[in-house]
């Protein structure tokens with residue numbers, strides 16, 4: 485019996501190497517084939533690249549989502565600046581970093597306000613924003629679809645959802661841009677932290693005032709909904725509502741920009757699929773699921789092992805870090821037929837692009853609404869498109885994000 489040799493190069497995947505950032509899928513496939521659960525010395529973390537293992541890890545109560553408390557403790561020990569500690573205090577209230585009953589409590593209360601109805605209520609405004617964005621872009625013969633379309637929509641939509649007044653929206657979007665590198669990149673760079681701390685302080689102050697106004701006179705917006713949400717005698721505190729709003733802004737801004745960008749790129753790179761979508765517009769819904777699977781915005785969800793456990797035949801010990809490689813799982817041939825093929829009609833499509841289990845993306849319906857509103861409108865108004873220059877991607881560990889998508893209209 486011959487035992488296949490272990491390919492050590494395949495195991496030592498460098499997720500930030502320029503060629504891996506440009507196209508991560510060959511390296512992820514080699515890693516998954518060699519070891520769907522592998523301890524990476526480079527990242528001091530477990531890399532989980534198999535679909536079954538990644539899926540299972542999302543619902544395993546021994547795997548914790550709280551990767552903020554350890555960082556906060558380290559910063560406290562090092563005597564970090566108070567503004568920086570304040571950023572991490574805000575982050576530590578985000579439900580995406582909570583486990584078990586704490587998480588269920590906040591998610592339950594937030595779900596009372598952030599309902600499909602609350603999303604449906606702003607559908608008309610999303611359409612108006614999308615129309616205006618596409619109309620502005622349609623004046624150009626050569627344009628960048630990231631700046632012109634993908635980045636122009638999501639922060640504005642979240643501002644509408646939260647009820648941020650028209651006159652404050654530019655400031656609101658600027659804070660988001662200042663703080664997001666902290667949230668989406670490696671949590672180790674202190675200079676980035678300090679820059680973000682200032683923006684976070686201003687944003688928290690702004691949201692605090694909005695929460696006070698909503699307490700006095702609740703309206704139809706989501707901040708009001710969060711303020712009044714009640715389960716028995718339990719309700720969110722003002723600090724929790726503010727924390728939740730900052731989470732919604734970050735969770736729903738860059739990710740949705742990146743989905744719109746990578747969807748447009750996928751359609752430009754696969755003209756047959758674009759033609760199919762134009763022939764059958766109803767395919768937009770499965771198409772968006774396929775864009776999430778094929779090259780989704782969330783590359784990695786980070787976890788910490790809470791209790792020793794076995795995963796994919798490997799022994800994981802309490803305290804170790806785990807990277808759930810969603811994009812690798814989403815191309816696992818054991819789960820998806822012809823995983824490297826873009827098929828906008830793929831059905832079923834149990835991708836992990838919005839995560840899975842208790843932390844499944846709360847904003848999935850909003851992200852889908854934005855994507856299915858703006859993508860068909862952009863295709864229709866802009867007509868045939870071809871790439872106009874090389875692609876470049878942010879060298880981000882956690883997110884998959886085009887810096888620009890230069891195109892020429894034909």
Ligand code: HEM
Nearest residue numbers: 579580735736739740743782785838839843845846847851
């Ligand atoms: C295409 C766009 C989006 C993608 C790819 C995405 C992806 C994800 C993923 C993978 C998770 C799970 C994280 C984990 O398990 O650790 C998540 C959670 C979350 N997302 Fe999204 N998201 C998107 C858009 C949005 C939007 C628009 C909002 C809201 C405005 C939002 C709000 C949230 C929240 C609040 C959570 C935390 C849920 C919890 O911890 O229970 N997301 N998202």
